[in-house]
Amino acid sequence: MKLRTFKGGIHPPDNKHWTSHKAIEDCPLPDELVVPLSQHIGAPSVACVEVGQHVAKGQEIGSAKGFVSVPVHASTSGEVVAIENRPHPFGTPLPAVVIKPDGEDSWSSNLQFTDPGSLTSDELIEKVRQAGVVGMGGAAFPAHVKMSPPPEKPIHTLLFNGVECEPYLTSDHRMMLEESERVLQGVALLQYVYGAERVVIGIEANKPDAIALLKKQCADAAVEILPLQVKYPQGAEKQLIFAATGREVPSGGLPMDVGVAVHNVSTAAAVTDAVMLGRPLIERVCTVTGPAIKEPKNLRIRIGMSLSHLVEVCGGLVEEPGKIILGGPMMGFTQVGLDVPVIRGSSGLLLLREEDIANSPEGPCIRCARCVQACPMNLMPTTIAAYARRDLVEETEEYCAMDCIECGSCSYVCPxxxxxxxxxxxxxxxxxxxKRNALL
Ligand code: SF4
Ligand code: SF4
Structure with missing residues (x-):
């Protein structure tokens, strides 16, 4: 059977064999947790605790600032020892709440089990907001905002992203295999909120075990498990929508413009915890992998653990890494060191050796058009890049640079x-x- 996909794209080696078979392990607590107040798209949260204060696990330590913002919570119980700027995965030091764990790891007594059947849709969305749930595929967009489309944009298709097309990463794969119940409960809760007629979980065909398991578990439910062709960036929102529905999100538009909402499978699991247990998003599964790490693993990590702690738990380094990437090799963030903390969007930590990095010098464009063929957004990367290099802003915009999803496929194929x-x-x-200057 021909599997569905999108136009363009590339086939990099998936390198998932390092961890795809490895069960999720709980990462032990370190001596210090650095919980950044800025972990999501939107306004950063603002500290609502003081230095010296004892906090419980799951207690709010940073309050949301506006609608497109979420609160931040303590990842364990302990003492707040500092509120200050600390190194951050985004590149510059940013405000963080530093917690010294007390070893008790005791939950806040305010968090309670709720029967979701007793909640209205709005109450359910509010619980998701209070729990600080964001998109866990890497974008970290607040989930409650996505769950509140305007009435004139009804959602008929609810799409769950279990594609995980980034090479090396296996955290979503392991979540679908080991915690499918949490994922499917979240799927049902989100279906209730959106009232969507069609519910689909899209999974790349290189995860046959996850496809078989979810098909079996959804046999009696109105949830379609859709195997997709293995191709990068199959998991990008617009490409997934096209593959699953045949609809194209218009230039500058959003999935809701074509009646679709997309959530990651791990986000669905976080929604279950938020709604049913009242538990905030303080941990996630992160794939720690690559040739420079001794024992690659899928770890359940607490938000605020340092990359160096994760490396230590994975047996240390084989050699000094040539490149440290938080996320996958195509769309992850390169880090200058291991002293930054993991945040809610950290699906992986990739450690590459010097010899794994392509370092060929840049040459002139030979007009081979490989970048054009690879672009999943039907853009002309070579033309846009040439204008951007010369700071020709109008021409850059005219050639639809803003539609670029920064997938890196064009750079990958460029000879x-x-x-x-x-x-x-x-x-x-x-x-x-x-555009900003024009508004001033
Ligand atoms: S132009 Fe943008 S969307 Fe197209 S391949 Fe390059 S990075 Fe991806
Ligand atoms: S792939 Fe590279 S060499 Fe080929 S057309 Fe694009 S920019 Fe030029």
């Missing part, structure tokens, strides 16, 4: 090693700056 995605990212920033 001339032109840093296309970096140039396009630079061009997009210039377009945004121009």
């Amino acid at each position: 001339a090693s032109i840093p296309l995605v970096q140039l396009i990212r630079h061009g997009k920033a210039a377009v945004l700056a121009k």
Whole structure:
């Protein structure tokens, strides 16, 4: 049977064999947790505790600031020892609440079990907001905002992303295999909120065990398990929507413009915890992997653990890493060191050796059009990059730079090693700056 997919895309080696067979392990608590107040798209939260205060696990330590924002919670019980700027995965030091664990790991007594049948849709969304649930595929967009589309944009298809197309990462795969009940409870809760007629879980065909398990568990439910062709970036929102529904999200539009809402499978599990147990998002599964790490693992980590702690729990380094990436190799964030904490969107930590990194010098464009064929957004990467390089902002925008999803497929296939995605990212920033200036 021909599997569904999207136009364009690439086939990088998936390198999932390092961890795809490894069961999730609980990562032991470190001596210190650094919980950043900025972990999501939107306004950062604001500290609501004081230095010296004892906090319980799951207690709110940072309050949301506005609708597109979420609160932040203590990942364990202990003492707040500092509220200060600390190294952050986004690159610059940002405010964080530093907790010294007391070893009790005791939950706040305010968190209670709720029968979801007693909740209205709005009450359920509020519980998700209070729990600080964000998209766990990496984007970290507040889930309650996505769950509140305007009435004129009804959602007929609810799509769950179990694709995990980024090479090396296996955290969603293990979640679907080991915690399918939590995932499917979240699927049902989100279906109730949206009232969608069609519910689909999209999974790449390289996870046949997860596909078989979920098919069996959903045999009596109105949930469709959709195997998809193995191709990067199959898990990108617009590409997943096209593969599952045949609909194209218009340029500059959102999934709700075509009646679709998309959530990651791990986000669905976090929704279950938030609604049924009242538990906030203080932990997640993170794949720690790559040739520079001794024992690659899928770890259940607490938000605020340092990358160096994760490395230690995985047996240490084989050699000094040539590159440290939080997330996958295609869309993850390169880190300068291991002293940053994991945040809610941290699906993986990839440690590569010097020899694993392609370092060929940049050459001239040979007009091979490989980047055009690979682009899943039907863009002309070579043209946009050339305009962006020369800071020709109008032309950069005219060639639809803002539609670029920064998947890196064009850079991956370019035989001339032109840093296309970096140039396009630079061009997009210039377009945004121009728009902001026009508003002043
Ligand atoms: S990074 Fe942008 S331009 Fe390059 S292939 Fe992806 S969507 Fe297309
Ligand atoms: S892939 Fe590279 S060399 Fe080929 S057309 Fe695109 S930018 Fe030029």
